[in-house]
Amino acid sequence: MPEDSPTEPRWLNDDERTAWLRLIAVTMLLPSRLESELKRDSGVSHFEYYVLAMISENDARSLPLTELASRTNSSLSRLSHVLARLERQGFLTRCASRRDARASVANLTEEGWAKVVASAPGHVEEVRTVVFDPLTARQVTQLSDICGRLLSTLDPDHRLLGLE
Numbered sequence: 001m002p003e004d005s006p007t008e009p010r011w012l013n014d015d016e017r018t019a020w021l022r023l024i025a026v027t028m029l030l031p032s033r034l035e036s037e038l039k040r041d042s043g044v045s046h047f048e049y050y051v052l053a054m055i056s057e058n059d060a061r062s063l064p065l066t067e068l069a070s071r072t073n074s075s076l077s078r079l080s081h082v083l084a085r086l087e088r089q090g091f092l093t094r095c096a097s098r099r100d101a102r103a104s105v106a107n108l109t110e111e112g113w114a115k116v117v118a119s120a121p122g123h124v125e126e127v128r129t130v131v132f133d134p135l136t137a138r139q140v141t142q143l144s145d146i147c148g149r150l151l152s153t154l155d156p157d158h159r160l161l162g163l164e
Helices: 014-042 046-056 065-071 076-088 110-132 137-154
Strands: 062-064 092-096 104-108
Touching: 014 046, 014 110, 046 062, 046 065, 046 076, 046 104, 046 110, 062 065, 065 076, 065 104, 076 092, 104 110
Parallel strands: none
Antiparallel strands: 062 104, 092 104
């Protein structure tokens, strides 16, 4: 057999195929379910909420845009459009970094903080309803372990949320 001939694909077995199809279904259905709840109850998209939440979790309620892009797994271009919308709504401001004038920082305003505080209970309830309530405590641990392993391949530098 010549060296450059194609190798046989490593096809999924029946258990792997079932797990894969279930994972894809969850990754397709969960974002729209969370999006619907946030739009209905808070008037923000899931991504807008996620951006505000990531900023709010920093003690200074401020994050450099490069770090915010990393934490939200977003391009700076996409993030810039969302930040412009959130800025027009009065939820945040952007300014040059005090440490590096070439870098920009997103700062949560009092209105932005109030939006996160008002949106969080409904969002957490929806997450609990669709993700955690159907699981046992052991399954939650397993889910965390499984996601951690997948993230070690997808995000080996632990950029998202600073998870390790």
